[in-house]
Amino acid sequence: DGRTQQAALVEFLRANNTWASVSLPINGAVWVRRNVGQITFWVRGDGSSNTVDLTIRSRVGEERRDVSYVYKLPLNSTEWQHRAVRVFGFQDERGNTPTSEALRNTYLLQFVKTGSWPTQSLQVDEMLAEPIPGWEQPVEGPPPLATRLDFTLNSGRLLGQLGVNLGEELAPILDDRASSATIARALEQLTPCVVRMKLSDFYDARLKDYDLIRLNRAINWATDTGARTLVCLDPARVPDANGDLRPDPNFTSVALKVVSLRRGGPHLRYYELFDRPLLTGQFASTSALVAAYNDLARRVLLADPEARVGGPGFASAWESNLREFLTGAKNLHFLSLHFYGAHSATADDATLYEAALAGTASDLPEQLSLMEVRELAQSLQRPMPELFVTSLAMNSARRPDGTPADDRISENTGAAWTAAALLSSTCSMDKALHHKLFGIGWGLLNSRGAPNPSFHAAWLLHTYAPRGATLCEFVMPSSEVLIAAIWTPTARNAFVVHMGDGARTVVIEAAGVGTPVAVRERRLTSSGEMQMTDLPKSTSQSVEFNGPGVAVIQFIGGE
Numbered sequence: 175d176g177r178t179q180q181a182a183l184v185e186f187l188r189a190n191n192t193w194a195s196v197s198l199p200i201n202g203a204v205w206v207r208r209n210v211g212q213i214t215f216w217v218r219g220d221g222s223s224n225t226v227d228l229t230i231r232s233r234v235g236e237e238r239r240d241v242s243y244v245y246k247l248p249l250n251s252t253e254w255q256h257r258a259v260r261v262f263g264f265q266d267e268r269g270n271t272p273t274s275e276a277l278r279n280t281y282l283l284q285f286v287k288t289g290s291w292p293t294q295s296l297q298v299d300e301m302l303a304e305p306i307p308g309w310e311q312p313v314e315g316p317p318p319l320a321t322r323l324d325f326t327l328n329s330g331r332l333l334g335q336l337g338v339n340l341g342e343e344l345a346p347i348l349d350d351r352a353s354s355a356t357i358a359r360a361l362e363q364l365t366p367c368v369v370r371m372k373l374s375d376f377y378d379a380r381l382k383d384y385d386l387i388r389l390n391r392a393i394n395w396a397t398d399t400g401a402r403t404l405v406c407l408d409p410a411r412v413p414d415a416n417g418d419l420r421p422d423p424n425f426t427s428v429a430l431k432v433v434s435l436r437r438g439g440p441h442l443r444y445y446e447l448f449d450r451p452l453l454t455g456q457f458a459s460t461s462a463l464v465a466a467y468n469d470l471a472r473r474v475l476l477a478d479p480e481a482r483v484g485g486p487g488f489a490s491a492w493e494s495n496l497r498e499f500l501t502g503a504k505n506l507h508f509l510s511l512h513f514y515g516a517h518s519a520t521a522d523d524a525t526l527y528e529a530a531l532a533g534t535a536s537d538l539p540e541q542l543s544l545m546e547v548r549e550l551a552q553s554l555q556r557p558m559p560e561l562f563v564t565s566l567a568m569n570s571a572r573r574p575d576g577t578p579a580d581d582r583i584s585e586n587t588g589a590a591w592t593a594a595a596l597l598s599s600t601c602s603m604d605k606a607l608h609h610k611l612f613g614i615g616w617g618l619l620n621s622r623g624a625p626n627p628s629f630h631a632a633w634l635l636h637t638y639a640p641r642g643a644t645l646c647e648f649v650m651p652s653s654e655v656l657i658a659a660i661w662t663p664t665a666r667n668a669f670v671v672h673m674g675d676g677a678r679t680v681v682i683e684a685a686g687v688g689t690p691v692a693v694r695e696r697r698l699t700s701s702g703e704m705q706m707t708d709l710p711k712s713t714s715q716s717v718e719f720n721g722p723g724v725a726v727i728q729f730i731g732g733e
Contacts (some may be wrong), residue, residue, distance in 0.1 A: 220252065
């Protein structure tokens, strides 16, 4: 890639009981004058468990004693990562951070190895010493928004697990080895999760049949990443004798063939029966849908008794349809439906965010929220089925060529919406499958596997708000900011989502985290990239936004 062509390669060959470094002279007085507070750079490791000491050296005291302040830089990721190492993240051998005197007298920046080590390497690009954003030239905005976040509360267990739809554009993963590998590496960062693929996407109009070999390749590709697959058994629309498109009359036999071929094996097998069956006209009424669902579910379970069967992939959450389906459906392991914030590109940001928080489409105000759907399912089905949102996106509006009509989906606005929607309904839904893993405009990734901002939001949710964690508290100190306090076995995570266009500073006072041994920030920057920063070991932290964004403050240790 372009970054590889520009980057510096730092390589340490295997050595025993020695010392080696790559050095860059610096002027500490200039750093102080320019208010340098962090070193930012792009880095890619060699995938090993080794670390390299990123070191700033200074001469301090009257005796001009040489002191090294070190930040341990891991090499475990082979993907390019943007790092922001705050000056107070460097420590000397006693654990002290650089004093103002030490910063003024800093004279060398180094990558250092000491002792014995195996051969290892890293690539570095665009290394800058710069002020901490907002400290030197704060962006004008409203006064800081202060809130107290209590990690001693317990508001329930997080149920929601983020997954993805594979979509109909299969060439990048099945026919292009390079993009397939890149997309697979990205998907691995979201596993374990569910990957949904529709049987109708594998219909080959030239052969007038379904390409089950290609379907099997797609299933194997997803399974190899650590994901579980959900196959939506929906019919392709094929021309009848008059040329009108109708549901494929041979669909049922093909669907049962798929189930029979996949029977057995170590992996859980999900089957969703139908996709938007009322909206597409596949069934004229809910009663006809119920009868068809019960018949196909029974036959699927005969073909594979260990399968998990659900549906019907409602396009929206109208109570009358849901109630009739839930009353009559049998063998329903999960109830599935779609959720979009809007169905028109004219919806403004505030309207979309209100929909994310409420769990309802903004232009369908009379439909049930996701919480109400779960409550209805609990009242009508025993045992209660899981709730799967099998297609989720900020907006469903599309252009004639199939690309999204709302360009905000692939921007920070879409990332903030995704985070807000998942956090708001994470105690109501069990699976939430993003509309598309990759593809122009819609995808978490583009067709080459490069991440869009929503991928970073998805990764933050997967990593710091995982299924099974405890939601301590959910607060909205303003209409544009939501904060979730999440307790995991390894850290106390403050998940902050800013949904406004302007600048905003959010100040968090965390209760119930003790005295942290480390505090870290993971942030989606205004440029749509991920940044990782070490913060002071304090229970009080501030988060700076300049437009829509997502950030996580990790309080580690301190119990």
